[in-house]
Amino acid sequence: MTRADVVRALNEEYARLREENIRRREARVDEVIAADPALEPLVHSGAALFQRQARMLLAHPEQAEALARQTRQEAAANDRALRARLKALGYPEDYLDPIYRCPVCRDKGYVGDPVREDCACFRQRLAQRLYDEAYMGTGSAQTFATYDESIFPDDEKVDGVRTQRQRSLAVRDLCLEYARSCPASIRPGLLLMGNTGLGKTFLLNCVQNLLIERGFAPVKVTGYRLFEAMRGAHFGEAEKEAEFRQMIGCDILLIDDLGTEPLMQNITREYLFTLLNERQTQQKHTVLATNLNHTDLMNRYGERVLSRLMDSMSVQTLELKGRDLRLFGRRK
Ligand SMILES: [Zn+2]
Structure with missing residues (x-):
């Protein structure tokens, strides 16, 4: 494998990992809702809040700032309620938080926007792969x-x-x-x-x-x-x-x-x-x-x-x- 092959394979691995993270979180959501169906609106409240904000923003663009603040406050309140409920059900409070292996790049493999830079986790894995490729093959x-x-x-x-x-x-x-x-x-x-x-x-x-x-x-x-x-x-x-x-x-x-x-x-x-x-x-x-x-x-x-x-x-x-x-x- 050339260096480009190794990079490509590693990128694919990261993409699979991200899909896997999402799949695992969705499985957790299903699990929690099965344990307490009343939680469903709370779990999906984020999307509903932002849809509402978008609608109201169109109607009242002059209130953009106030709307954004209100949405943030409600989202935070929902989040607190969700965590409390999860805890009461015996789950970790952060059970429905996004899942990732690397907290820095959230498993994207790069950081920075618009100028991308390989994340340290990616660089480390790449170096190891290239070394393995050279000596461990x-x-x-x-x-x-x-x-x-x-x-x-x-x-x-x-x-x-x-x-x-x-x-x-x-x-x-x-x-x-x-x-x-x-x-x-x-x-x-x-x-x-x-x-x-x-x-x-x-x-x-x-x-x-x-x-x-x-x-x-x-x-x-x-x-x-x-x-x-x-x-x-x-x-x-x-x-x-x-x-x-x-x-x-x-x-x-x-x-x-x-x-x-x-x-x-x-x-x-x-x-x-x-x-x-x-x-x-x-x-x-x-x-x-x-x-x-x-x-x-x-x-x-x-x-x-x-x-x-x-x-x-x-x-x-x-x-x-x-x-x-x-x-x-x-x-x-
Ligand atoms: Zn990383």
């Missing part, structure tokens, strides 16, 4: 056999003892050992940490490919895909719920890029904890890769999730250190 070729330590700088010590190459090799050996001995690995969990561009995804693919070679069927997802499944499960989407259950129940789960997914209230932390806890209780194998350090993980997910992520009894934590290979420019 060959995920199946990323094996311990093709692992090339010569791409790592070998000049200065990165942890006081070893150079980046030496440290990377040590981490590789432990990953190899983990994948070789699975399901008898000493600890069923493996957490790969380190900044971007140190080769975490490559190692994750090596582990995955060796496991496949050995006859296992590991499930690999990104943090974002996991989040989508968690969010879908939360909102009762059957397909996503099934996907999330599979992630909980599969024998070996690999999660790449944990920490790049959205942090959504009542979902991200809660469902991630459920997933990790269930898998740990059942002694299932889980391999995670994250750019976040200990403090970031703590701040983002809280103590309960962290205790599962870094539980030294059942998780081996490996940290890569050094210079970003993408900036270092030696990665082929």
